[in-house]
Amino acid sequence: MDTLLKKIDAMKNPTVVGLDPTLEMIPEPLQAEMFEKYGKTPDAVGSMFIKFNKEIIDSVADIVPAVKPQIAMYEKYGVEGIRAYLETIEYAREKGMTVIGDIKRGDISSTAAAYAAHIEGTEIAGEEFDLWKEDWITINPYLGIDGIQPFIDACNKKDKGVFVLVKTSNPSSSQIQDIVVKDKTIYEMVAELVKEWGTQSMGTMGYSRIGAVVGATHKEQGAHLRKIMPHTFFLVPGYGAQGGTGADLKGFFDKDGRGCIVNSSRGITAAYKKNNKYGERAGEAARAAALAMKADLQY
Numbered sequence: 001m002d003t004l005l006k007k008i009d010a011m012k013n014p015t016v017v018g019l020d021p022t023l024e025m026i027p028e029p030l031q032a033e034m035f036e037k038y039g040k041t042p043d044a045v046g047s048m049f050i051k052f053n054k055e056i057i058d059s060v061a062d063i064v065p066a067v068k069p070q071i072a073m074y075e076k077y078g079v080e081g082i083r084a085y086l087e088t089i090e091y092a093r094e095k096g097m098t099v100i101g102d103i104k105r106g107d108i109s110s111t112a113a114a115y116a117a118h119i120e121g122t123e124i125a126g127e128e129f130d131l132w133k134e135d136w137i138t139i140n141p142y143l144g145i146d147g148i149q150p151f152i153d154a155c156n157k158k159d160k161g162v163f164v165l166v167k168t169s170n171p172s173s174s175q176i177q178d179i180v181v182k183d184k185t186i187y188e189m190v191a192e193l194v195k196e197w198g199t200q201s202m203g204t205m206g207y208s209r210i211g212a213v214v215g216a217t218h219k220e221q222g223a224h225l226r227k228i229m230p231h232t233f234f235l236v237p238g239y240g241a242q243g244g245t246g247a248d249l250k251g252f253f254d255k256d257g258r259g260c261i262v263n264s265s266r267g268i269t270a271a272y273k274k275n276n277k278y279g280e281r282a283g284e285a286a287r288a289a290a291l292a293m294k295a296d297l298q299y
């Protein structure tokens with residue numbers, strides 16, 4: 001937790017670039033190059049994703065503290081997609097970036113313990129393997145504490161962190177999360193649980209390594225959650241492509257302007273498609289979009 005906070009402070013930039021590549025997002029020349037080399041195959045797409053992500057990482061690593069690859073985009077292409085996910089993580093770490101693996105896992109405790117290998121690593125007959133190398137992951141709290149505890153234990157052991165879904169950014173998040181039971185919404189109840197779970201894992205700078213996902217599309221709820229959870233760090237997706245703006249997020253931060261890392265995926269990586277001046281230069285456009293986002297989040 002402290003490492004990420006210090007990076008954010010040093011760069012004066014509470015943002016994370018989401019790496020959610022799709023085939024359509026890849027510039028035409030790169031598509032053509034990889035189709036030529038590997039045919040119309042998952043191998044070609046995996047290779048495109050690696051090259052594309054490296055270009056984005058190279059263009060933002062000195063101004064943005066973290067990346068958030070979303071594993072679904074890679075899983076879609078099977079083992080070649082996973083290869084791209086892993087190579088992307090490896091590269092981002094080489095460039096000094098924190099990696100938030102957006103894997104949204106959650107299951108009964110024995111299965112959660114296996115998923116926890118994402119942060120804890122895997123042991124084989126006494127040999128340890130750090131196969132995934134994420135610093136943080138996203139998890140789903142629907143199963144309650146026995147589905148969460150294996151992740152908390154892994155985080156405490158390996159000095160890593162998790163973001164637990166509390167109030168998600170999507171339009172139908174209210175369908176379940178806003179249901180009122182005993183005068184409280186489900187998301188408020190989850191927030192209280194996450195806060196309690198986080199007390200086991202406080203850093204030295206006022207925040208716990210058990211964080212919360214709070215969507216940028218919920219201005220009032222986000223500010224309300226900051227009050228309920230003063231020591232919980234927020235991952236805030238929904239900025240940009242989903243409509244969230246800097247003006248909406250002031251209340252998500254604490255009085256010192258800390259407490260959140262705001263994600264934008266398509267808004268950064270596909271920025272080149274929105275402005276002809278960049279042609280197919282996705283990295284250059286991503287840097288400009290990342291700088292604009294940084295400026296939008298200074299309060």
Ligand SMILES: O=C(O)c1cc(=O)[nH]c(=O)n1[C@@H]1O[C@H](COP(=O)(O)O)[C@@H](O)[C@H]1O
Pocket residue numbers: 018020070102138167168169170213214215237238239240241242263264265266267
């Ligand atoms: O956990 C997340 O990151 C997440 C939670 C949430 O409530 N909403 C949400 O959009 N996300 C993720 O954040 C990213 C948003 O992408 P853009 O809308 O392109 O910026 C995607 O990877 C989503 O899966």
